[in-house]
Amino acid sequence: MDQVAAQKSGKQTPLASLELGVAPDSTGVDTNNGYTRLYGSHIAWSGPTSPLPREIDPHLVFERLFRAGRPQADSAKVDMLLLDRVMEDAKRLRQRLGMADRQRMDEYLSVVRSLEERLERATRPQQGAAWKARAPLDPKAEPAENPPQFPEHVRLMMDMIAVAFQTDTTRVCTFMFNNEVSNQNFSFLEGVSGGHHSNSHHQNREEQLKQYQLINRWHVAQYAYLLRRLRDIKEGDGTLLDNSMVLFGSGLRDGNAHSPVNLPIVLGGRGGGRIAVGQHIVYPPNSPLSNLYVAMLDAFGRRWSASPTAPGLHVGCWRPNGRIIYLWRRAALRPARTLERVTAHPSEKAHQDSQ
Secondary structure: OHHHHHHHHHHHOOOOOEEEOOOOOOOOEOOOOOOEHHHHOOOOEEEOOEEOOOEOOHHHHHHHHHHHOOOOHHHHHHHHHHHHHHHHHHHHHHOOOOHHHHHHHHHHHHHHHHHHHHHHHHHOOOOOOOOOOOOOOOHHHOOOOOOOOHHHHHHHHHHHHHHHHHHOOOOEEEEEOOOOOOOOEOOOOOOOOOEHHHHHOOOOOHHHHHHHHHHHHHHHHHHHHHHHHHHOOEEOOEEOOOOOEEEEEEOOOEOOOOEOOOOOEEEEOOHHHOOOOOOOEOOOOOOOOHHHHHHHHHHHOOOOOOOOOOOOOOOEEEOOOOOEEEEEEOOOOOOOOOOOOOOOOOOOOOOEOOO
16 A cells, blocks of 8 residues: 555655665565465565565665765666666576576565666656755764664664655655564563564463563554654644654454454554544454555545555555655554544544443
């Protein structure tokens, strides 16, 4: 859904979208389901088989934002020539590979094609009125390379999202807290002694459930941190958060049962006045999550007549006629309730649980 929105806003900013994460792609085939691990490493796709590469180093993200506001067409053309040679060599090599290796090569080529699209964009002249940053990007704010700790890494990525929106360098962004089946160690939290994935398979043991809860609270705290960052940025008569839709959630409700039913979804921001906030909405069982995506696209100004399908669920933040961010957790949360659909306009009456 992020790329559907990017089709609308992408021509108005230096970057059509920004894809972020904190861990390198997982490679190979997941023996549990027989699918490539790329499905667990990406939430942004330009097509059914084409994942978009993510930036995982906040230092490189800053550099990309900085360069995007100062495009250099000649440099991009040189890069295009080099990329053409890489593609030619890769295609010749593919013809000599077996089926399994061809699959890996196709995954590689999909990333190369995405880079090619970026470079083509950099070589094209700006269409319409010249783009101007809404706020200056201070070179002194550039983060250090390779954050040593996971919590600092995530916070820096949240900061980069806020900067990208504040400067209007892009209006669409996705972020993954980690890859599918990540066993990121959360021992930095008091009361936690193990990894995320291992604690998600808690088997209803009290000690693991407590640790699982602490890990979940940490993720929600990072979401709240981003909301505060956007809230503190003034924009017009309101704030950047007022003009945004920030969606946060998970692909599973219960990691122990691998249950994708009744997913934990939270939507923050007013969407430019199109979202009625302060609600806890509970819909009937099996309500499609795609209803939420359609409502968000409508609020963004991208009318969509039918519910979309996608290779995975997303979490993000949308700014109508402005910017979008997706925040995504591959591992499960354990909510008491879930938001499964939100109306695009406050005038539409929403069903609310009285409990």
